[in-house]
Amino acid sequence: MKTNFKKIAVDGVVKQNPTLKLVLGTCPTLALTTLAMNGIGMGLAVTFVLICSNVLVSLLRKAIPSQVRIPAFVLIIATFVTIVRLVLEKFMPDLYDSLGLYLPLIVVNCVILARAESFASKNPVLASAADGLFMGLGFTVALTLMGAVREILGAGAIFGVKLWDFQIAFFASSAGAFFTYAIFIAIFCLIENIISKNKKRKEFALATAYTSSNTEVK
Amino acid sequence: MSFFKSIWFRCISCLLAIALISGGLLTILSNLLYVSPEERTSRAMAKIYGAPVEVSAENIIVDIDSDDASKSSPITSNYGELQKIYKVNVNGESFDMVFQAQGNNGYKGGTITLWVKVVFENNLPIKIDKVILQSSDKQTLMSKIGGDFYNRFTLDDVTEDYKNGKVFTGNQKDTANILNPVSGATYSANAGNNAVNCVIDYCWGTN
Numbered sequence: 542m543k544t545n546f547k548k549i550a551v552d553g554v555v556k557q558n559p560t561l562k563l564v565l566g567t568c569p570t571l572a573l574t575t576l577a578m579n580g581i582g583m584g585l586a587v588t589f590v591l592i593c594s595n596v597l598v599s600l601l602r603k604a605i606p607s608q609v610r611i612p613a614f615v616l617i618i619a620t621f622v623t624i625v626r627l628v629l630e631k632f633m634p635d636l637y638d639s640l641g642l643y644l645p646l647i648v649v650n651c652v653i654l655a656r657a658e659s660f661a662s663k664n665p666v667l668a669s670a671a672d673g674l675f676m677g678l679g680f681t682v683a684l685t686l687m688g689a690v691r692e693i694l695g696a697g698a699i700f701g702v703k704l705w706d707f708q709i710a711f712f713a714s715s716a717g718a719f720f721t722y723a724i725f726i727a728i729f730c731l732i733e734n735i736i737s738k739n740k741k742r743k744e745f746a747l748a749t750a751y752t753s754s755n756t757e758v759k
Numbered sequence: 760m761s762f763f764k765s766i767w768f769r770c771i772s773c774l775l776a777i778a779l780i781s782g783g784l785l786t787i788l789s790n791l792l793y794v795s796p797e798e799r800t801s802r803a804m805a806k807i808y809g810a811p812v813e814v815s816a817e818n819i820i821v822d823i824d825s826d827d828a829s830k831s832s833p834i835t836s837n838y839g840e841l842q843k844i845y846k847v848n849v850n851g852e853s854f855d856m857v858f859q860a861q862g863n864n865g866y867k868g869g870t871i872t873l874w875v876k877v878v879f880e881n882n883l884p885i886k887i888d889k890v891i892l893q894s895s896d897k898q899t900l901m902s903k904i905g906g907d908f909y910n911r912f913t914l915d916d917v918t919e920d921y922k923n924g925k926v927f928t929g930n931q932k933d934t935a936n937i938l939n940p941v942s943g944a945t946y947s948a949n950a951g952n953n954a955v956n957c958v959i960d961y962c963w964g965t966n
Contacts, residue, residue, distance in 0.1 A: 572902070573902070575902055579902075601777075604773065605773055606766060606769050606770050606773060608766060608770050609770040609773060609774055612774060613773060613774060613777055616774065616777045616778060616781060617777065617781070619781075620781035620784065620785060623785055623788075624784075624785070624788060627785075627788055627789060627792040628792060630792070630794055631792040631794055634794075634802060638892070638894075639902070641895075641901060641902070642899060696905075710942075713903075714943065
């Protein structure tokens with residue numbers, strides 16, 4: 542069967558965006574999006590773990606008995622999360638410190654386990670790697686955008702660069718995280734609805750034109 | 760023989776194989792990517808001074824990681840402990856002292872460890888020049904503690920207060936001391952204040 546990479550890409554980033562559509566991995570989304578840089582860091586760490594765990598789960602999908610697939614997936618994911626921790630601590634200590642507790646918690650991030658279970662365990666290696674990449678990108682983009690908005694409004698800065706002294710402390714708080722998340726989901730659904738309505742309208746117009754031209758021929 | 764063909768055996772052997780391979784891989788990587796206490800210290804010094812700084816053996820006053828027994832004991836106080844004390848940029852009677860201070864009484868009884876640089880002139884402490892975070896233990900709301908919190912310790916107007924026996928506090932009601940709270944992370948801020956209070960206690964001998 543031929544792999545449809547375009548569909549995997551669109552699904553991962555837009556149609557099944559793990560943060561804004563599937564509402565998975567909400568714990569780091571709410572806790573770490575105080576800064577845009579945190580969003581990028583966490584997003585890239587999750588993307589790495591997603592790609593690696595998806596590839597390995599896909600490779601071993603016929604060897605792992607279905608009875609122990611979840612513990613096996615968790616073992617695989619935990620291994621890659623530990624590798625990410627070791628690499629970040631060695632080469633990016635600042636990012637390692639700012640991600641703190643949420644870095645080891647990637648092990649229990651629903652996005653990764655969900656993709657291993659629902660996609661990688663049923664699909665070939667290349668498709669699984671692509672799914673990991675695009676799901677990770679969707680997660681990274683959502684976290685970075687949320688982080689940027691919260692940093693601008695809550696700290697008057699972007700990527701650590703001060704823009705102005707005006708700050709709304711609410712956006713840096715936990716309640717502000719929920720509020721921003723809700724607004725993002727609402728905007729995402731609104732855009733998706735508009736696009737799907739436009740698409741349906743175009744399809745309807747095409748179908749009508751086709752029917753009327755057929756009638757004229759008869 | 761039937762046991763070796765059973766699903767139980769397959770399940771256990773599969774999980775064992777994954778655990779063994781993962782364990783082996785992580786053992787190798789943790790050795791390759793190990794961050795030693797010396798490396799952590801040099802990173803902190805580079806953060807404080809903007810470039811790596813060498814500390815000679817005679818300028819190490821306390822270092823809990825040192826092999827020298829006379830230097831490996833931390834200096835403890837009511838606020839916490841001083842785990843590392845280095846003399847840097849020594850120029851006669853002017854020098855910097857850099858402290859690794861661990862403050863007590865954080866969230867859930869945890870601690871915060873800070874690096875604190877104090878400038879000395881004529882062998883007397885002049886002011887706290889820089890404070891940076893090293894690590895924290897059990898503090899889940901560290902992201903709330905930003906640069907403003909650390910900068911508060913270095914302001915000129917509070918230096919006179921150290922000399923008058925004041926220390927930092929996160930308690931709004933404790934007006935006798937220098938207020939430095941963080942809304943939403945008061946316990947963690949308390950541990951951060953205590954880390955600096957250890958240094959004030961050592962340098963200015965207030966208590």
